[in-house]
Amino acid sequence: xxxxxxxxxxxxxxxxxxxxxxxxxxxxxxxxxxxxxxxAKSTNGILEAIEYSLxxxxxxxxxxxxxxxxxxxxxxxxxxxxxxxAAALARVKLLFTELSSLLNGIFLLKECSPRSKDTLxxxxxxxxxxxxxxxxxxxxxxxELLDSRDFIKTNDSFNTAQVILDESNxxxxxxxxxxxxxxxxxxxxxxxxxxxxxxxLGRGGSDFTATIIGSALDAEEVQIWTDVTGIKTSDPRIIxxxxxxxxxxxxEAAELAYFGAKVxxxxxxQPAVKKSIPVWVRNTRNSNASGTKITANxxxxxxxxISGKKNITVVNITSSKMLNAYGFLRKLFSVxxxxxxxxxxxxxxxxxxxxxxxxxxxxxxxxxxxxxxATVNIEEGRSIICMVGQNLWKDPxxxxxxxxxxxxxxxxxxxxxxxxxxxxxVVPSDATDKTIQLLHDEFF
Numbered sequence: 001x002x003x004x005x006x007x008x009x010x011x012x013x014x015x016x017x018x019x020x021x022x023x024x025x026x027x028x029x030x031x032x033x034x035x036x037x038x039x040a041k042s043t044n045g046i047l048e049a050i051e052y053s054l055x056x057x058x059x060x061x062x063x064x065x066x067x068x069x070x071x072x073x074x075x076x077x078x079x080x081x082x083x084x085x086a087a088a089l090a091r092v093k094l095l096f097t098e099l100s101s102l103l104n105g106i107f108l109l110k111e112c113s114p115r116s117k118d119t120l121x122x123x124x125x126x127x128x129x130x131x132x133x134x135x136x137x138x139x140x141x142x143x144e145l146l147d148s149r150d151f152i153k154t155n156d157s158f159n160t161a162q163v164i165l166d167e168s169n170x171x172x173x174x175x176x177x178x179x180x181x182x183x184x185x186x187x188x189x190x191x192x193x194x195x196x197x198x199x200x201l202g203r204g205g206s207d208f209t210a211t212i213i214g215s216a217l218d219a220e221e222v223q224i225w226t227d228v229t230g231i232k233t234s235d236p237r238i239i240x241x242x243x244x245x246x247x248x249x250x251x252e253a254a255e256l257a258y259f260g261a262k263v264x265x266x267x268x269x270q271p272a273v274k275k276s277i278p279v280w281v282r283n284t285r286n287s288n289a290s291g292t293k294i295t296a297n298x299x300x301x302x303x304x305x306i307s308g309k310k311n312i313t314v315v316n317i318t319s320s321k322m323l324n325a326y327g328f329l330r331k332l333f334s335v336x337x338x339x340x341x342x343x344x345x346x347x348x349x350x351x352x353x354x355x356x357x358x359x360x361x362x363x364x365x366x367x368x369x370x371x372x373x374a375t376v377n378i379e380e381g382r383s384i385i386c387m388v389g390q391n392l393w394k395d396p397x398x399x400x401x402x403x404x405x406x407x408x409x410x411x412x413x414x415x416x417x418x419x420x421x422x423x424x425x426v427v428p429s430d431a432t433d434k435t436i437q438l439l440h441d442e443f444f
């Protein structure tokens with residue numbers, strides 16, 4: 001069997017839903033399972049409606065909800081007929097009635113808990129998969145619609161819930177039973193707690209859903225269908241001359257995703273790694289193009305891609321107490337652990353540590369706590385440049401080419417990853433795009 005995940009732009013209207021079904025139907029002999037995101041702009045629309053309700057503006061909240069409902073109704077009317085259309089419209093109407101009721105509750109209470117927010121955000125995927133299923137019925141394609149909340153089980157960290165893999169892996173084969181000449185359809189991004197409360201996996205969670213299901217069912221492959229032809233050597237929206245990467249390793253894809261590439265979600269890779277399941281990234285607008293294949297082993301070919309992560313804060317920590325002392329770093333990093341703030345890059349010397357963080361939510365508290373251990377200096381408005389590939393350090397010319405190209409660029413914190421998969425360094429944020437373009441021109 002195979003798993004096909006379609007992103008929001010790949011199911012944004014009747015035309016593209018049909019296209020997604022075409023792509024899947026062409027592989028119906030492989031017992032396909034569709035994982036769908038919400039239609040493009042739906043999730044943002046729901047978030048906008050929530051915000052208006054919190055502000056006490058029920059009129060604007062209702063307007064946004066009505067526009068979303070009209071979008072889904074128009075889509076149904078565009079490609080469904082008769083009793084099938086009536087059934088789809090009844091389901092869409094029911095979902096939007098429930099959505100409106102929840103938004104009204106937020107308006108009255110002037111409060112939206114993380115739990116309530118997850119329930120609201122789940123409507124996008126539940127609506128899109130309803131339309132996909134009914135279009136399959138309209139086209140006389142054997143299809144089954146499942147609710148992912150029945151088998152994707154999570155903890156109760158609402159908005160960014162963690163999947164309970166053991167329980168999900170137990171349930172998935174009980175609910176999803178792929179068959180040749182049949183399409184199974186379910187939602188990405190959403191799950192439920194062990195008590196049955198709706199939860200979400202965070203943005204990009206649909207990719208994670210796809211590989212969790214693929215892993216649990218020992219899929220032949222997982223296909224991530226998006227609006228770009230595979231993973232590029234850099235962001236084609238910003239950098240000129242980008243190319244599609246034909247093959248890359250799980251480690252390379254994970255590094256790229258973590259350091260800013262938007263094509264795959266960082267957590268996507270892990271379930272596939274455990275089962276050595278290939279993950280394809282392909283383009284719904286050019287379905288004949290092969291895209292990028294991500295596997296465990298790829299012949300080493302040097303640099304694969306360059307990515308940038310903006311809005312980074314550099315934290316410089318200096319203390320003579322570090323000199324010949326043990327346990328100091330443990331105390332230092334316990335502060336970041338206390339405030340649930342992850343660290344990207346680390347550089348140490350005898351009396352100083354420099355790190356980078358992305359999440360600034362608890363920065364003032366972190367600085368205050370670190371003040372008992374050391375002197376702290378902050379640099380804001382920085383970016384991490386990440387160059388990803390295999391055996392980068394084994395090429396004696398690689399490092400010299402990098403820094404020769406950037407001889408006029410102020411560089412901080414050079415880090416060649418211990419896995420030899422990436423070279424990272426810090427530059428001013430306003431130099432990010434120029435830095436990546438210079439490097440891309442040099443190496444590609």
